[in-house]
Structures are given as structure tokens and as C-alpha cells.
Amino acid sequence: MDEPKPINERDPANGMNDFESKLQQAFVRRPAPPGLKRRILDQRNRRRTARFHSRVVLWQRLAACFVLAAALGGAYTWRHVEEQRKGQAARDQVLTALRITNHALNEVKARLAARNQDE
């Protein structure tokens, strides 16, 4: 076994003392664990797929909301038009009734006038 080197000598070459050089040697980058890259890429793909699915679901929900809003709007419009149509029909009926009544009253009035003349 090699004799351990002292750690307190100054190394003029790099401006660091020997202790700092030892620290630099001790703190070299460690190799990444095998499979880390594969796990990262797998997780990335899973996230992308999940993001894609969530986007699809979002668009589906938006489409459903649009269809629902269109149905509600259509129903409201149809009801409004139907009410207008019914209102118009009722008005027409009232006018017809008034016309008939007017006609009948005119007839009664004419008969009364004719009877008065006879008398």
C-alpha cells in the first residue's frame, strides 16, 4: 500500500495549496448511474403522452361545452320564436273574434235601425 501523501503542502503551479488540490481530486464528477438517461427519456415520453392525452381531453371538453352551449342557445331561440309565433296567432285570433263581433254588432245595429223605421 502506498504511503499517504500529506495534504497541507502548497502547489505553486495552480495557485492552490495541496489540500485544495486534494479536494479537487476528491470532488471529480461521478459517472451517472447506468440507465439514468433511459429513465429520463422514458419519463419524458410518458409525460409527453400524458400531456397529449390531457390536451385531447381538454379539446373534447371544449367541444362538448360548445355543443352544449349551441344546444342551449338553439333551444332558447326556438322557444323565443315559438312564443312569438303563438303570440302572433293569439293576436290574429283576437282580431278575428273582434271582426266577427263587430260584424255581428253591425248587423244587430242595422236590424234595430230597420225595426225602428218600421215602427
Added chain:
Amino acid sequence: MARNWQPDFERLVDEHQSMVFSLAWRMTADRGLAEEIAQDVFLELDTHMARIESPEHALFWLRRVTMSRSTDALRRRRVRGVDLWIEIEENHSASSEERSSPLGARLEQLLTTLPEPQRAALVLRYQEDLTPEEIAATLESPLATVKSNLQRGLKLIRAKAECNLKEYLRPGKALGGAHADG
């Protein structure tokens, strides 16, 4: 040049996975947690790829986010009430087969006993070979604080080394001064 650079995620992972993993491991002293942090950092990089402008920017971004994630992980552990230092002892004794040299391994072990800001400064200084200015930018700390952490950390680890690594010290010799501020 930077404008024409097109980031390639797989290539960035290839180039920097060792750096990210080492930073996270030295900060947390937990291999499993370091792997999780490395994964999170690269997945976050994936969502920020459009904003990465150059290889240097990618490297700086990865260092900064790794240090930030490691600090967060340590904070979460403290909140959870885990005795980190006991875990660190266990994790480091368990990873003895991966040690490059006995001195290096023991220095790494001593590093884990330093306060977090000093550990961060020393790891960036001696693993990544950054200047105090670069460390300050990476940690988003004032330069004076970084220099102070470097000096204190170096002094502390040296003192601990004197106590714990006597076999590596030449008897009767005074320790050299710290040159952490470059």
C-alpha cells in the same frame, strides 16, 4: 452563433448527466435522491428547452436548477424530521465500493458534515471549478457571501481533516492558507 444553436435534449442529457448527478449527490449525500433530482432537473429542462439559448446557457441553467432542487430536497427532509446526518453516514458507508481513493472518500464524507451553503460553495468550486463570481451567479447569492462561505467551508473541512485524517498529514507541519477566492 447562439441564435442558430438548436438544443438537442438527448445530447444535453448525455453531456451533463454526470455533472447533474454528482452535484445532487454531493449536496444530498443520497444516491437515490440524487437520481430523482437529476431526473426532475432534466424533465424541467425539457419544458424549458425553448428558452435555452446556447450550450453555456444550458450548463449554467442545469447547475443552477440542480443546486436549487438539491437545497429544496434537503429542506423537505428537514421538515419531515429525518435525521439527515445519520442518513448521510449510512449512505456514505454503504457506497464504499464507489470511492476512488480512501482520502477522496473521506474528504467527501467530511464535506457532508459542512453546513449547506458552505457545502454548495465548495462543491461548485472544486467539482465544477467555478470562480466565486460564477458560484454567486449560480447560487443567486451575493459575491461576499459566497467568498465567506468558501473560506469558512475550506477552513472547517481542513480543521475536520486535521482531526480525522491525521495519517495524511505530515507531522509538525502547519497547514497552508486557504485560497478559495481564487
